[in-house]
Amino acid sequence: MWVRDRDATLADIAAAAETHRATLHRHFPSRTELLDATVRSCVAEIVTATEAAAIAKGPPLAALRRLVAAYLAIGDHIRFLFEDLAVTRHPAVAELTAADGPVTELIRRGQADGTLDTSLAPAWIERSIWALVYAASEAVNDGTLPAHDALPVLLRTIEDGITRPRHRNRPRGTNP
Amino acid sequence: MWVRDRDATLADIAAAAETHRATLHRHFPSRTELLDATVRSCVAEIVTATEAAAIAKGPPLAALRRLVAAYLAIGDHIRFLFEDLAVTRHPAVAELTAADGPVTELIRRGQADGTLDTSLAPAWIERSIWALVYAASEAVNDGTLPAHDALPVLLRTIEDGITRPRHRNRPRGTNP
DNA sequence: TCCTATTGCGACCCTGATGTCGCATACTTG
DNA sequence: CAAGTATGCGACATCAGGGTCGCAATAGGA
Numbered sequence: 001m002w003v004r005d006r007d008a009t010l011a012d013i014a015a016a017a018e019t020h021r022a023t024l025h026r027h028f029p030s031r032t033e034l035l036d037a038t039v040r041s042c043v044a045e046i047v048t049a050t051e052a053a054a055i056a057k058g059p060p061l062a063a064l065r066r067l068v069a070a071y072l073a074i075g076d077h078i079r080f081l082f083e084d085l086a087v088t089r090h091p092a093v094a095e096l097t098a099a100d101g102p103v104t105e106l107i108r109r110g111q112a113d114g115t116l117d118t119s120l121a122p123a124w125i126e127r128s129i130w131a132l133v134y135a136a137s138e139a140v141n142d143g144t145l146p147a148h149d150a151l152p153v154l155l156r157t158i159e160d161g162i163t164r165p166r167h168r169n170r171p172r173g174t175n176p
Numbered sequence: 177m178w179v180r181d182r183d184a185t186l187a188d189i190a191a192a193a194e195t196h197r198a199t200l201h202r203h204f205p206s207r208t209e210l211l212d213a214t215v216r217s218c219v220a221e222i223v224t225a226t227e228a229a230a231i232a233k234g235p236p237l238a239a240l241r242r243l244v245a246a247y248l249a250i251g252d253h254i255r256f257l258f259e260d261l262a263v264t265r266h267p268a269v270a271e272l273t274a275a276d277g278p279v280t281e282l283i284r285r286g287q288a289d290g291t292l293d294t295s296l297a298p299a300w301i302e303r304s305i306w307a308l309v310y311a312a313s314e315a316v317n318d319g320t321l322p323a324h325d326a327l328p329v330l331l332r333t334i335e336d337g338i339t340r341p342r343h344r345n346r347p348r349g350t351n352p
Numbered sequence: 353t354c355c356t357a358t359t360g361c362g363a364c365c366c367t368g369a370t371g372t373c374g375c376a377t378a379c380t381t382g
Numbered sequence: 383c384a385a386g387t388a389t390g391c392g393a394c395a396t397c398a399g400g401g402t403c404g405c406a407a408t409a410g411g412a
Binding site: 185186187197198201205206207 | 368369370371372373
Protein backbone atom coordinates (compact mmCIF):
# COMPACT_ATOMS: atom_id res chain seq x y z
CA MET A 1 0.00 0.00 0.00
CA TRP A 2 0.86 3.67 -0.18
CA VAL A 3 2.79 5.41 2.46
CA ARG A 4 1.59 3.15 5.21
CA ASP A 5 4.39 4.16 7.47
CA ARG A 6 5.82 7.57 7.39
CA ASP A 7 9.10 5.90 8.29
CA ALA A 8 9.03 4.04 5.02
CA THR A 9 12.12 4.54 2.96
CA LEU A 10 11.73 5.72 -0.59
CA ALA A 11 13.15 2.37 -1.53
CA ASP A 12 10.40 0.67 0.46
CA ILE A 13 7.75 2.75 -1.20
CA ALA A 14 9.17 2.08 -4.60
CA ALA A 15 9.26 -1.62 -3.84
CA ALA A 16 5.68 -1.55 -2.65
CA ALA A 17 4.74 0.17 -5.88
CA GLU A 18 6.70 -2.45 -7.79
CA THR A 19 8.89 0.11 -9.38
CA HIS A 20 12.35 1.54 -9.02
CA ARG A 21 13.43 4.30 -6.71
CA ALA A 22 14.74 6.39 -9.61
CA THR A 23 11.39 6.13 -11.35
CA LEU A 24 9.77 7.42 -8.22
CA HIS A 25 12.08 10.40 -8.28
CA ARG A 26 11.10 11.08 -11.87
CA HIS A 27 7.48 11.51 -10.82
CA PHE A 28 8.10 13.17 -7.48
CA PRO A 29 11.39 15.06 -7.37
CA SER A 30 11.62 14.99 -3.61
CA ARG A 31 10.20 12.99 -0.79
CA THR A 32 8.17 15.91 0.45
CA GLU A 33 6.56 16.35 -2.93
CA LEU A 34 5.48 12.75 -2.85
CA LEU A 35 3.99 13.24 0.57
CA ASP A 36 2.26 16.39 -0.59
CA ALA A 37 0.77 14.67 -3.57
CA THR A 38 -0.46 11.77 -1.49
CA VAL A 39 -1.97 14.03 1.12
CA ARG A 40 -3.65 16.17 -1.48
CA SER A 41 -5.06 13.11 -3.12
CA CYS A 42 -6.49 11.86 0.14
CA VAL A 43 -7.91 15.22 1.03
CA ALA A 44 -9.52 15.42 -2.38
CA GLU A 45 -11.06 12.02 -1.79
CA ILE A 46 -12.58 13.24 1.43
CA VAL A 47 -13.88 16.40 -0.15
CA THR A 48 -15.47 14.34 -2.86
CA ALA A 49 -17.07 12.04 -0.34
CA THR A 50 -18.36 15.02 1.57
CA GLU A 51 -19.92 16.49 -1.53
CA ALA A 52 -21.39 13.16 -2.51
CA ALA A 53 -23.15 12.99 0.83
CA ALA A 54 -25.17 16.08 -0.09
CA ILE A 55 -24.77 17.47 3.37
CA ALA A 56 -26.72 20.61 2.72
CA LYS A 57 -29.91 18.84 1.77
CA GLY A 58 -32.50 17.05 3.81
CA PRO A 59 -32.85 16.58 7.55
CA PRO A 60 -29.56 17.20 9.36
CA LEU A 61 -29.47 13.88 11.16
CA ALA A 62 -29.98 11.90 7.97
CA ALA A 63 -27.33 14.01 6.30
CA LEU A 64 -24.97 13.36 9.14
CA ARG A 65 -25.54 9.66 8.81
CA ARG A 66 -24.79 9.76 5.12
CA LEU A 67 -21.66 11.68 5.84
CA VAL A 68 -20.42 9.29 8.48
CA ALA A 69 -21.14 6.33 6.23
CA ALA A 70 -19.21 7.98 3.45
CA TYR A 71 -16.27 8.68 5.71
CA LEU A 72 -16.20 5.20 7.11
CA ALA A 73 -16.15 3.84 3.59
CA ILE A 74 -12.93 5.67 2.88
CA GLY A 75 -11.46 4.89 6.25
CA ASP A 76 -8.08 4.05 4.77
CA HIS A 77 -7.68 7.60 3.63
CA ILE A 78 -8.90 9.04 6.88
CA ARG A 79 -6.49 6.91 8.82
CA PHE A 80 -3.63 7.90 6.59
CA LEU A 81 -4.30 11.56 7.17
CA PHE A 82 -4.76 11.34 10.90
CA GLU A 83 -2.51 8.59 12.10
CA ASP A 84 0.57 10.70 11.76
CA LEU A 85 0.94 14.12 13.31
CA ALA A 86 3.30 15.36 10.64
CA VAL A 87 0.67 14.56 8.04
CA THR A 88 -2.19 15.88 10.13
CA ARG A 89 -0.41 19.20 10.41
CA HIS A 90 -0.05 19.43 6.67
CA PRO A 91 -1.71 22.64 5.45
CA ALA A 92 -4.16 20.77 3.26
CA VAL A 93 -5.33 18.64 6.16
CA ALA A 94 -5.39 21.49 8.63
CA GLU A 95 -7.58 23.38 6.23
CA LEU A 96 -9.89 20.40 6.02
CA THR A 97 -10.41 20.16 9.76
CA ALA A 98 -9.92 23.65 11.11
CA ALA A 99 -11.95 25.45 8.53
CA ASP A 100 -15.48 26.43 9.22
CA GLY A 101 -16.65 24.27 6.38
CA PRO A 102 -19.77 22.46 5.23
CA VAL A 103 -19.65 20.00 8.10
CA THR A 104 -19.71 22.79 10.64
CA GLU A 105 -22.61 24.25 8.77
CA LEU A 106 -24.43 20.94 8.91
CA ILE A 107 -23.88 20.73 12.63
CA ARG A 108 -25.29 24.22 13.08
CA ARG A 109 -28.32 23.20 11.10
CA GLY A 110 -28.72 20.18 13.32
CA GLN A 111 -28.51 22.31 16.42
CA ALA A 112 -30.92 24.83 15.02
CA ASP A 113 -33.57 22.26 14.27
CA GLY A 114 -33.23 20.64 17.66
CA THR A 115 -31.59 17.43 16.54
CA LEU A 116 -28.14 18.04 17.92
CA ASP A 117 -27.11 19.12 21.36
CA THR A 118 -26.74 22.86 21.51
CA SER A 119 -24.63 22.71 24.63
CA LEU A 120 -21.72 21.29 22.62
CA ALA A 121 -19.69 23.61 20.45
CA PRO A 122 -19.90 22.78 16.75
CA ALA A 123 -16.12 22.58 16.55
CA TRP A 124 -16.10 19.99 19.29
CA ILE A 125 -18.89 17.97 17.73
CA GLU A 126 -17.02 17.95 14.46
CA ARG A 127 -13.83 16.88 16.13
CA SER A 128 -15.47 14.13 18.09
CA ILE A 129 -17.04 12.78 14.93
CA TRP A 130 -13.64 12.64 13.29
CA ALA A 131 -12.22 10.93 16.33
CA LEU A 132 -14.88 8.26 16.40
CA VAL A 133 -14.81 7.66 12.68
CA TYR A 134 -11.08 7.24 12.94
CA ALA A 135 -11.42 4.86 15.85
CA ALA A 136 -14.02 2.79 14.06
CA SER A 137 -11.95 2.59 10.95
CA GLU A 138 -8.96 1.52 12.97
CA ALA A 139 -11.03 -1.08 14.77
CA VAL A 140 -12.30 -2.50 11.52
CA ASN A 141 -8.81 -2.48 10.14
CA ASP A 142 -7.33 -4.48 12.97
CA GLY A 143 -10.24 -6.85 13.19
CA THR A 144 -11.64 -5.65 16.50
CA LEU A 145 -14.89 -4.55 14.93
CA PRO A 146 -16.59 -6.65 12.25
CA ALA A 147 -16.92 -4.59 9.09
CA HIS A 148 -20.64 -5.14 8.74
CA ASP A 149 -21.50 -3.81 12.20
CA ALA A 150 -19.13 -0.92 12.03
CA LEU A 151 -21.53 1.64 10.66
CA PRO A 152 -24.48 1.09 12.98
CA VAL A 153 -22.20 0.80 15.97
CA LEU A 154 -20.41 3.97 15.00
CA LEU A 155 -23.62 5.89 14.44
CA ARG A 156 -25.01 4.68 17.70
CA THR A 157 -21.92 5.82 19.55
CA ILE A 158 -21.77 9.18 17.86
CA GLU A 159 -25.44 9.91 18.34
CA ASP A 160 -26.19 8.46 21.71
CA GLY A 161 -22.91 7.69 23.39
CA ILE A 162 -22.21 4.55 25.29
CA THR A 163 -24.86 4.60 27.96
CA ARG A 164 -27.91 2.46 27.80
CA PRO A 165 -30.72 3.92 25.76
CA ARG A 166 -33.53 5.27 27.92
CA HIS A 167 -36.05 4.96 25.15
CA ARG A 168 -35.45 3.76 21.68
CA ASN A 169 -37.94 5.28 19.29
CA ARG A 170 -35.91 6.69 16.49
CA PRO A 171 -34.92 4.56 13.53
CA ARG A 172 -31.23 4.12 13.01
CA GLY A 173 -28.72 2.42 10.79
CA THR A 174 -28.62 1.81 7.13
CA ASN A 175 -28.52 -1.93 6.97
CA PRO A 176 -31.29 -4.33 8.06
CA MET B 177 9.08 19.37 26.62
CA TRP B 178 9.98 15.75 26.11
CA VAL B 179 9.77 14.08 22.81
CA ARG B 180 7.06 16.34 21.45
CA ASP B 181 7.96 15.41 17.96
CA ARG B 182 9.18 12.01 17.13
CA ASP B 183 11.19 13.73 14.44
CA ALA B 184 13.09 15.62 17.09
CA THR B 185 16.81 15.21 16.84
CA LEU B 186 18.70 14.02 19.88
CA ALA B 187 20.36 17.40 19.81
CA ASP B 188 16.92 19.03 19.96
CA ILE B 189 15.88 16.86 22.84
CA ALA B 190 19.09 17.56 24.69
CA ALA B 191 18.64 21.25 24.11
CA ALA B 192 15.06 21.10 25.33
CA ALA B 193 16.29 19.32 28.43
CA GLU B 194 18.96 21.99 28.83
CA THR B 195 21.72 19.49 28.76
CA HIS B 196 24.28 18.16 26.36
CA ARG B 197 23.78 15.46 23.80
CA ALA B 198 26.61 13.39 25.26
CA THR B 199 24.98 13.52 28.67
CA LEU B 200 21.82 12.21 27.12
CA HIS B 201 23.76 9.30 25.70
CA ARG B 202 25.17 8.53 29.13
CA HIS B 203 21.68 7.99 30.45
CA PHE B 204 20.20 6.41 27.36
CA PRO B 205 22.76 4.66 25.19
CA SER B 206 20.63 4.71 22.09
CA ARG B 207 17.74 6.68 20.77
CA THR B 208 15.43 3.72 20.96
CA GLU B 209 16.25 3.20 24.61
CA LEU B 210 15.28 6.78 25.28
CA LEU B 211 12.01 6.26 23.46
CA ASP B 212 11.41 3.06 25.38
CA ALA B 213 12.03 4.74 28.67
CA THR B 214 9.74 7.63 27.82
CA VAL B 215 6.98 5.35 26.66
CA ARG B 216 7.29 3.18 29.74
CA SER B 217 7.13 6.22 31.91
CA CYS B 218 3.98 7.44 30.23
CA VAL B 219 2.37 4.06 30.40
CA ALA B 220 3.20 3.87 34.07
CA GLU B 221 1.59 7.25 34.57
CA ILE B 222 -1.58 6.00 32.97
CA VAL B 223 -1.59 2.83 34.99
CA THR B 224 -1.19 4.87 38.13
CA ALA B 225 -4.03 7.16 37.13
CA THR B 226 -6.21 4.15 36.43
CA GLU B 227 -5.49 2.69 39.82
CA ALA B 228 -6.07 6.01 41.52
CA ALA B 229 -9.54 6.14 40.00
CA ALA B 230 -10.50 3.02 41.95
CA ILE B 231 -12.31 1.62 38.98
CA ALA B 232 -13.42 -1.53 40.66
CA LYS B 233 -15.35 0.19 43.41
CA GLY B 234 -18.65 1.94 43.41
CA PRO B 235 -21.25 2.43 40.70
CA PRO B 236 -19.79 1.84 37.24
CA LEU B 237 -20.87 5.14 35.78
CA ALA B 238 -19.34 7.11 38.60
CA ALA B 239 -16.18 5.05 38.28
CA LEU B 240 -16.09 5.72 34.56
CA ARG B 241 -16.38 9.42 35.21
CA ARG B 242 -13.52 9.34 37.67
CA LEU B 243 -11.46 7.45 35.13
CA VAL B 244 -12.16 9.85 32.30
CA ALA B 245 -11.38 12.80 34.52
CA ALA B 246 -8.11 11.19 35.51
CA TYR B 247 -7.19 10.52 31.90
CA LEU B 248 -8.04 13.99 30.78
CA ALA B 249 -5.85 15.36 33.53
CA ILE B 250 -2.86 13.57 32.10
CA GLY B 251 -3.79 14.36 28.54
CA ASP B 252 -0.23 15.23 27.63
CA HIS B 253 0.83 11.69 28.26
CA ILE B 254 -2.11 10.23 26.45
CA ARG B 255 -1.43 12.37 23.45
CA PHE B 256 2.20 11.43 23.43
CA LEU B 257 1.36 7.76 23.37
CA PHE B 258 -1.31 7.97 20.71
CA GLU B 259 -0.33 10.73 18.41
CA ASP B 260 2.34 8.67 16.77
CA LEU B 261 1.72 5.26 15.28
CA ALA B 262 5.23 4.06 15.92
CA VAL B 263 4.78 4.83 19.59
CA THR B 264 1.27 3.46 19.72
CA ARG B 265 2.54 0.17 18.39
CA HIS B 266 5.13 -0.04 21.09
CA PRO B 267 4.62 -3.28 23.04
CA ALA B 268 4.01 -1.46 26.30
CA VAL B 269 1.27 0.65 24.75
CA ALA B 270 -0.26 -2.19 22.81
CA GLU B 271 -0.48 -4.11 26.05
CA LEU B 272 -2.20 -1.15 27.65
CA THR B 273 -4.93 -0.92 25.05
CA ALA B 274 -5.34 -4.39 23.66
CA ALA B 275 -5.33 -6.19 26.95
CA ASP B 276 -8.53 -7.24 28.57
CA GLY B 277 -7.72 -5.07 31.55
CA PRO B 278 -9.47 -3.32 34.39
CA VAL B 279 -11.20 -0.85 32.09
CA THR B 280 -12.79 -3.64 30.11
CA GLU B 281 -13.90 -5.13 33.37
CA LEU B 282 -15.45 -1.84 34.39
CA ILE B 283 -17.33 -1.64 31.14
CA ARG B 284 -18.66 -5.14 31.64
CA ARG B 285 -19.83 -4.15 35.07
CA GLY B 286 -21.56 -1.15 33.57
CA GLN B 287 -23.28 -3.28 31.01
CA ALA B 288 -24.29 -5.82 33.60
CA ASP B 289 -25.94 -3.28 35.84
CA GLY B 290 -27.78 -1.66 32.97
CA THR B 291 -25.83 1.56 32.85
CA LEU B 292 -23.98 0.99 29.63
CA ASP B 293 -25.29 -0.10 26.28
CA THR B 294 -25.03 -3.84 25.92
CA SER B 295 -25.30 -3.67 22.17
CA LEU B 296 -21.81 -2.22 21.95
CA ALA B 297 -18.83 -4.49 22.38
CA PRO B 298 -16.72 -3.65 25.42
CA ALA B 299 -13.63 -3.41 23.25
CA TRP B 300 -15.34 -0.84 21.10
CA ILE B 301 -16.57 1.16 24.06
CA GLU B 302 -13.10 1.20 25.46
CA ARG B 303 -11.63 2.30 22.19
CA SER B 304 -14.16 5.04 21.67
CA ILE B 305 -13.45 6.38 25.12
CA TRP B 306 -9.76 6.56 24.32
CA ALA B 307 -10.55 8.28 21.06
CA LEU B 308 -12.72 10.92 22.66
CA VAL B 309 -10.36 11.53 25.54
CA TYR B 310 -7.60 11.99 23.03
CA ALA B 311 -9.70 14.35 20.95
CA ALA B 312 -10.65 16.40 23.98
CA SER B 313 -7.10 16.63 25.16
CA GLU B 314 -6.01 17.72 21.73
CA ALA B 315 -8.79 20.29 21.60
CA VAL B 316 -7.79 21.73 24.94
CA ASN B 317 -4.19 21.74 23.86
CA ASP B 318 -4.80 23.73 20.74
CA GLY B 319 -7.25 26.09 22.37
CA THR B 320 -10.39 24.85 20.63
CA LEU B 321 -11.95 23.73 23.87
CA PRO B 322 -11.65 25.83 27.03
CA ALA B 323 -9.93 23.78 29.70
CA HIS B 324 -12.64 24.32 32.28
CA ASP B 325 -15.44 22.91 30.12
CA ALA B 326 -13.45 20.06 28.76
CA LEU B 327 -14.45 17.48 31.31
CA PRO B 328 -18.23 18.01 31.33
CA VAL B 329 -18.28 18.30 27.55
CA LEU B 330 -16.25 15.16 27.19
CA LEU B 331 -18.38 13.20 29.61
CA ARG B 332 -21.53 14.38 27.92
CA THR B 333 -20.23 13.28 24.56
CA ILE B 334 -19.03 9.92 25.76
CA GLU B 335 -22.18 9.15 27.66
CA ASP B 336 -24.90 10.58 25.48
CA GLY B 337 -23.38 11.37 22.13
CA ILE B 338 -24.02 14.51 20.22
CA THR B 339 -27.76 14.43 19.77
CA ARG B 340 -30.09 16.54 21.76
CA PRO B 341 -31.02 15.04 25.11
CA ARG B 342 -34.52 13.62 25.21
CA HIS B 343 -34.75 13.98 28.95
CA ARG B 344 -32.14 15.21 31.31
CA ASN B 345 -32.58 13.67 34.71
CA ARG B 346 -29.21 12.32 35.62
CA PRO B 347 -26.61 14.51 37.30
CA ARG B 348 -23.40 14.96 35.42
CA GLY B 349 -20.09 16.69 35.69
CA THR B 350 -17.79 17.39 38.53
CA ASN B 351 -17.69 21.15 38.52
CA PRO B 352 -20.55 23.55 39.24
C1' DT C 353 9.86 -0.81 -38.96
C1' DC C 354 11.71 3.13 -36.59
C1' DC C 355 11.54 6.79 -33.24
C1' DT C 356 10.56 8.36 -28.78
C1' DA C 357 9.19 8.12 -24.08
C1' DT C 358 9.38 5.57 -20.09
C1' DT C 359 11.43 2.31 -16.95
C1' DG C 360 15.02 -0.55 -14.73
C1' DC C 361 19.32 -0.41 -12.84
C1' DG C 362 23.44 0.61 -10.80
C1' DA C 363 26.86 4.00 -9.36
C1' DC C 364 27.81 8.04 -7.08
C1' DC C 365 27.84 12.21 -3.82
C1' DC C 366 26.04 14.64 0.04
C1' DT C 367 23.81 15.69 4.08
C1' DG C 368 22.28 15.04 8.58
C1' DA C 369 21.83 12.19 12.58
C1' DT C 370 23.67 8.71 15.67
C1' DG C 371 26.93 6.93 18.57
C1' DT C 372 31.84 7.08 20.73
C1' DC C 373 35.89 9.18 22.99
C1' DG C 374 38.93 11.98 25.63
C1' DC C 375 39.43 15.75 28.40
C1' DA C 376 38.41 19.69 31.30
C1' DT C 377 35.33 21.36 34.70
C1' DA C 378 32.17 21.57 38.25
C1' DC C 379 29.72 19.27 42.16
C1' DT C 380 29.09 16.37 45.95
C1' DT C 381 30.43 13.46 49.57
C1' DG C 382 33.58 11.52 52.68
C1' DC D 383 40.66 19.19 51.61
C1' DA D 384 40.51 15.14 48.57
C1' DA D 385 38.47 11.65 45.84
C1' DG D 386 35.06 10.20 43.06
C1' DT D 387 31.23 11.28 40.12
C1' DA D 388 28.40 13.69 36.84
C1' DT D 389 28.36 17.20 33.27
C1' DG D 390 29.84 20.30 29.42
C1' DC D 391 32.14 20.22 25.27
C1' DG D 392 34.10 19.45 21.06
C1' DA D 393 36.07 16.14 17.68
C1' DC D 394 35.54 12.10 15.19
C1' DA D 395 33.76 7.84 12.80
C1' DT D 396 29.87 5.79 10.74
C1' DC D 397 26.02 5.20 8.17
C1' DA D 398 21.50 5.30 6.30
C1' DG D 399 18.74 7.71 3.31
C1' DG D 400 17.85 11.31 -0.24
C1' DG D 401 18.83 13.05 -4.60
C1' DT D 402 21.42 12.91 -9.30
C1' DC D 403 23.26 10.91 -13.42
C1' DG D 404 24.18 7.96 -17.41
C1' DC D 405 23.15 4.01 -19.84
C1' DA D 406 20.74 -0.09 -21.43
C1' DA D 407 16.31 -2.26 -22.20
C1' DT D 408 11.75 -2.05 -23.27
C1' DA D 409 7.33 -0.49 -24.66
C1' DG D 410 4.31 1.98 -27.46
C1' DG D 411 2.87 4.85 -31.16
C1' DA D 412 3.45 6.93 -35.91
